Amino acid sequence: MPRVIFIEHDGVRREVDAPVGLSILEIAHQNDIELEGACEGSLACATCHVIVDDEWWSKLGPASEEEEDMLDLAFGLEKTSRLxxxxxxxxxxxxxVIHLPKQS
Structure with a gap:
């Protein structure tokens, strides 16, 4: 099974199973990783903002216009930020490798 490596707010590294077809938000929730997701994945907030490690950025497809609009609301936005x-x-x-942004 594929794996995701989360780097938490405090720098702790957690490697977890990542079932194909689930979102990073769903995988985080299944593993008690602190990633809010207030809108439950409906693309109506930016509380599941994550920072993708540079080496993985090019492997992702481009963000949609709707995602870009929501990212504009995220705290600690970086060039590899995604929802x-x-x-x-x-x-x-x-x-x-997914970094959780520092909390405000």
Whole structure:
């Protein structure tokens, strides 16, 4: 099974199973990783903002216009920021490194 590596707010690294077809937000919730997702993945907020490790950024498809609009509301936005609800796990993303942004 593919894996996701989360780097939590405090720098702790957690490697978890990542079923294909689930979003990074869903995978985080299944593993008690602190990623809010207030709108439950409906692309209506930016509370599942994550920062994709540079080496994985090019492996993701481009963000939609709706995702870009929501990202504009995110705290601590970086060039590799995405919404966790919009990154869908695939075999090609096995080992992806996701950083949780520092909390405000």
């Amino acid at each position: 966790g609800c919009q990154i869908i796990m695939s075999e090609e993303l096995d080992g992806i």
